[in-house]
Amino acid sequence: MSILPPPTRPKGSVRWDHAAAWRHIDAVLLAAVAALVGFGSLMIYSATRHNDDPTFFIRRHALFLVLGAVVMVVCAVIDYRKLRDWIPMVYGGITILLLAVLTPLGTEVNGTQGWFQIGSIQLQPSELAKVIVIIALATYLSHAEQPLDLRQLAAALLILGVPMGLIMLQPDIGTVLVFSVIGLGMLLIGGVRLRHLVILILIGVTGVAVLLHSDVLEDYQVARLTSFINPEEAESGQVYxxxxxQIAISTGGVGGHGFGEGPQTRGGFVPEQQTDFIFTVVGEELGFVGGATLILLFAVVIWRTWRAAQLARDRVGVLICVGVLSMFVFQMFQSIGMSMGIMPVTGIPLPFISYGGSALLANCAAMGLVLNVHMRRFS
Structure with a gap:
């Protein structure tokens, strides 16, 4: 099962005029990402402006925006076809970081030991691992036979499973789910047999069921994942x-209360609002119009990323775009659904909207790779 184009071999050495490359940049995608970044910055400021230091979070966010812009440019400029030479070292490096964060070098936040504390800044290696795994898996699958045999499938699952296993030990269920969706999307496009895909999905569903009844997760973590199914029977603290x-979003109506005027936001009633529940600020202050505008911007990014996959000149380009698309779509639906009470509370950030430096850098790197593939579609 694959929609990949046949593999191509560049004739001679690959030479590329950078000026010509930038002329082929996807300006629509870039504009949509810029609009999302601006939108997110306003929402983060609104969510945190009533703190003791009203500019603390937005100042940090601005710093990561600058770093993110640099990361996006770097990921767009370096020919994605040359990344295969670096990926073993980079993959090994992120694996070491995921191991190190489980030691006393790591910092625990809300029951998950997934951050490094560097001065006043926290870095989350699992966010960066998403992009690295996309590149590693794309590189491997682009050279694998179609359809994948069991040996090739096992190798692909190993590439995906090592970081997933280490992240599970933190434990960070939300990020593990993101990796699962990335893997399924890339395997589907990369040539996995349908029966193997069905078996993988069944194993995954069974694994989740076993996990929820095991001792790996604390009771409150299980409650966060399951309380949305039947909130009436959950304890009040579990569904707070x-x-x-839901109160914040429902009171926004059509046009919202106005920027900075949301009662729930101003009163600080929604925990972790600038990160996990940033969509509540959108719904409360900008209403249905603001929420629809945000979703429209996401739709543009999804469309242009899929278009880049269709126009890619080789398999690795297609797979990179599909991996980014899978990550982006799932995080968008999960984060918005979580805020609306129709998805489990997993702590997955809303791309480019939620506060979080590591997630912002990862998203910028991912979009840089998509721009990279699109720019080199004629090379």
Whole structure:
């Protein structure tokens, strides 16, 4: 099962005029990402402006925006076909970081030991691992036979499974789910047999069921993942976040209360609002119009990323775009659905909107790779 174009071999050495490359940049995608970044910055400021230091979060966010812009440019400029030479070292490096974060070098936040504390800044290696795994898996699958045999499938699952296993030990269920969706999307396009895909999905569903009844997760973590199914029977503390989120969104109406005027936001009733529940700020202050505008911007990014995959000149380009697309779509639906109470509370950030430096850098790197593939579609 594959929609990949046949593999191509560049004739002679690959030479590329950078000026010509920038003329082929996807300006629509770039504009949509810029609009999302601006939108997110406003929402982060609104969500945190009533703190003791009203500019603390937005100043940090601005710093990561600058770094993110640099990362995006670097990921767009370096020919994605040359990344295969670096990926073993980079993959090994991120694996070491995921191991190190489980030691006393790591910092625990809300029950998950997934951050490094560097001065006043926290870095989350699992966010960066998403992009690295996309490149590693794309590189491997682009050279594998179609359809994948069991040996090739096992190798692909190993590439995906090592970081997933280490992240599970933190434990960070939300990020593990993101990796799962990335893997399924890339394997589907990369040539996995349908029966193997069905078996993988069944194994995954069974694994989740076993996990929820094991001792790996604390009771409150299980409650966060399952309380959305039947909130009436859950304890009040387990559904507090969801209830406050729904109140904030429902009171926004069509046009919202206005920027900075949301009662739930101003009162600080929604926990972790600038990160996990940032969509509640959109719904409360900008209403249906603001939420629809945000979703429209996401739709443009999804469309242009899929278009880049269709126009890519080789398999690795297609697979990179599909991996980014899978990550982006799932995180968008999960984060918005979580705020609305129709998805489990997993702590997955809303791309380019939620506060979080590591996630912002990862998203910028991912979009840089998509721009990279699009720019080199004629090379």
């Amino acid at each position: 976040n969801i209830e406050q989120s």
